[in-house]
Amino acid sequence: MVFILHISVQNVLGVIVPKKEAESVRRRLLQSGLLLKDYQPIRDGDHVIFPVSSCPDGFECVEREFPVRKKKPRSLEEALREFLPEDAVQHVVKSFDIIGHVAVIRVPDELWDLREKIGEAILRVHPNVRTVAAEVGPHQGVFRVQPVEVIAGEPNLVTEYREFGVRLRLEVGKTYFSPRLSYERYRIAKQVRPGEFIAALFAGVGPFPLVIHRFQPNIRAYAVELNPDAYKYLVENIRLNHAEGKIEPILGDVRDVVPERYPHRADRVLMPSPILAEDFLDVALAATKPSGAIIHTYALGPNKDPFAEKEYEILRYFNEQGWDAKILNKRVVRSYSPRLDQVSFDVFVKKRE
Ligand SMILES: C[S@@+](CC[C@H](N)C(=O)[O-])C[C@H]1O[C@@H](n2cnc3c(N)ncnc32)[C@H](O)[C@@H]1O
Helix, strand or coil, X not given: CCCCCCCCEEEEEEEEEEHHHHHHHHHHHHHHCCECCCECCEEECCEEEEEECCCCCCCEEEEEEEEECCCCCCCHHHHHHHHCCHHHHHHCCCCCEEECCEEEECCCHXXXXXXXXXHHHHHHHCCCCCEEEEECCCCECCCCEXXXXXXXXXXXXXXXXXXXXXXXXXXXXXXXXXXXXXHHXXXXXXXXXXXXXXXXXCCCCCHHHHHHHHHCCCCEEEEEECCHHHHHHHHHHHHHCCCCCXXXXXXXXXXXXXXXXXXXXXXXXXXXXXXXXXXXXXXXXXHECCCCEEEEEEEEEXXXXXXXXHHHHHHHHHHHXXXXXXXXXEEEEEECCCCEEEEEEEEEEEECC
16 A cells, blocks of 8 residues: 655755855745745755745855655645545544543544554644544443553653643543533533532542532532542542532442432532443432432433433432432433433432422
């Protein structure tokens, strides 16, 4: 396969200028429009040779090979064309997450041997990306982490991501985090009233409670996380965002922590995990204030009708447990897979007398 047709030098007319006059002559050539900006000047002993379209009066000119300036590609597609054959360019997945300095991409199996070139193309077009990692499996296990492999740039997956002024440090591949849930975090944060007590279950590195705290600092929250790596960053992120004393990080299983530490205390319960949430509705109720509270729960539903079945199951479960329940709001958060959508439900619950 032929990858690159990149001509690095070309024969062009050059004006010879003594080194000490180089800067002033360069400016004059630029003003007069004679300087060819696509080529790099070359040094020759005590002289600099500038590439020009025609020889200016009073100067000596020669024909020389000038290095061609590498132009920054304007799009990923353009960058990929520098590195890959055309038919491969069409198969590269063009949308991917950027988490701080790390880009996380999915490389189709048929392009796996070209992964390093794809990574280089991404580095060329995104100046803030310093590491490109490829997914090497789906999100997995209870920690919901996704294994990745660095394919270009620095081998450093510890990164800092910013959202609404919130700083989030995390390690890609060892902790769960999705920038795609940014609006969902904002949407919930805007509902929070001063003085609320919040149970942030499945807290990860802390994005939900920290975005809430950013918009409504007058809260108390506890954030429970099982993955020790994620918990380490949760603690760090609470400190980085000056939320100590407001958000209490707890390492452990929500099923043990909630009933032992904070039974029936929360005005608002967050369960931001569509895979786990439905198996932990009992824990959500154990966290909830009997006089009335909001539970934000998540599920996966078929994209033709993602709500109906899950809504019915959630309401039935709460009712069976002796709680009145009403859906205040439901929405598709994002497409999860070709057939499934991630949906959210804001449910008001109140213990029946
Ligand atoms: C889908 S991630 C969501 C993380 C975070 N809320 C976010 O949006 O980035 C689910 C998180 O729940 C944690 N987790 C899984 N089971 C848990 C349990 N029983 N108790 C506490 N945390 C748990 C996982 O380690 C993971 O970090």
